[in-house]
Amino acid sequence: MSWWTYINGNITVSPMGRTQAEKRYILDTVLEHLPLVTGSEKDMNIYTIQKNGYNSSSSCDEFGYSTNNLVDSYGDKSRKRGWLRTQDEYILVVNGSFRDRMFGQTLQEFNKWLCRLAKRVSVKDVLVEIKGYDEKTLIRNTNDVYGKMFEEPSWSNEKSENWCEYLMWDSEDL
DSSP, X not given: OOOEEEEEEEEEEEOOOSSHHHHHHHHHHHHHTSXXXXXXXXXXXXXXXXXXSOSEXXXXXXXXXXXXXXXXXXXXXXXXXXXXXXXXXXEEEXXXXXXXXXXXXXXXXXXXXXXXXXXXXXXXXXXXXXXXXXXXXXXXXXXXXXXXXXXXXTTTOTTOOOGGGGGSOOGGGX
């Protein structure tokens, strides 16, 4: 007989970045460098979903210019002045069925994965269930414990440096 544990849930995150492409690149890179949540047959699945619409806008592009490829308030790109609109939030859906894995092992691996994620990207909401044969737990972002783990970038806090900073191109090099 095999031991099985299961993970199902979602996590809302906000990666740093100036454009939608840069945000997605940073998030994908962070996810590729996180420790694995494992089972003997398959590791944890992670699905990345960008929230609809936008929640951030800028009057200039990532180079600091007001160009004609920005969208105005009417959705028109032909005008000289417009907005660079981005969505800061992504939903990570996590799930897995882990064979030959005890509940405690899976919980420990997932906590390590989630804490590392929270250091690199801002974690907003967490609702993840982990269950085994006779145990289960619900992980939430109570009191913003995961949000407080985020390591601020050096331009926000001189005493801090976020691992993701090296992924952003330096605009001074252009």
